[in-house]
Amino acid sequence: xxxxxxxICFVMxxxxxxxxxxxxxxxxxxxxxxxNKHWNEGNISAFMExxxxxxxLMFIGSKGVVYGWKPTLDRYNKTxxxxxxxxxxxxxxxxxxxxxxxxxxxxxxxxLTRPEKGDIGGYFTLILKKINGKWLIVSDHTS
Numbered sequence: 533x534x535x536x537x538x539x540i541c542f543v544m545x546x547x548x549x550x551x552x553x554x555x556x557x558x559x560x561x562x563x564x565x566x567x568n569k570h571w572n573e574g575n576i577s578a579f580m581e582x583x584x585x586x587x588x589l590m591f592i593g594s595k596g597v598v599y600g601w602k603p604t605l606d607r608y609n610k611t612x613x614x615x616x617x618x619x620x621x622x623x624x625x626x627x628x629x630x631x632x633x634x635x636x637x638x639x640x641x642x643x644l645t646r647p648e649k650g651d652i653g654g655y656f657t658l659i660l661k662k663i664n665g666k667w668l669i670v671s672d673h674t675s
Contacts, residue, residue, distance in 0.1 A: 556667075557628050560636050560660055563667050564623055571621040576608045584661070584668040592673040604672075619646030634662040642674065 563582045570578035583589055583601055591598040591607065598607050612618045624641040631637060638660065643653035659671040 556630060556633070556636070556662075560628055560638065560667050561625065563660065563669070564625060564638070564640075568621055568623055571618060574615040574618055576605065576612065576618075580605050580608065582667075582669055583672070584663065584670045586670075588670070590671045592671075594675060616646065616648045619644035619649065619651070636660045636662075636667065 567579055567582055570576075570581075580601070583604060585601045587600045589599065589601045589604055591604045593607075598604050622643045622645070624643075625638065626641065627637075627639040629637045629639075636659070638656075638658040640656055640658075641653065642656055643651065645651055654675045656672065656674040658669050658673075660667045661670045662668075
């Protein structure tokens with residue numbers, strides 16, 4: 533009887549753990565969907581709401597490392613000054629990996645369709661942390 537009870541408890545804990553991980557993965561994917569939506573609306577300020585508003589935010593791109601939320605916003609505004617340059621964004625999420633209950637790593641491809649400027653794309657890796665109950669990008673390496 534005790535063995536059966538232990539087995540039932542183990543199964544219930546496993547199911548609860550899988551459900552929690554699925555919910556957290558969905559929450560991270562919602563961040564990505566929101567980012568995609570805001571970008572395609574031409575709203576860089578809203579796009580940046582899913583980034584950690586901290587001087588410790590790190591963005592790594594082809595021109596080096598940018599630290600801080602405001603410098604990252606400034607970089608996006610300078611690099612993408614108008615809707616034609618921003619184009620239409622499409623993400624292809626390749627992998628999500630939870631290193632803990634509050635840290636997630638995301639690998640994906642990005643593609644901008646830009647009829648007037650020429651299409652561009654590449655890969656990205658993001659580190660997200662759950663801060664005050666919200667998943668935020670704390671590191672973005674985009675190439």
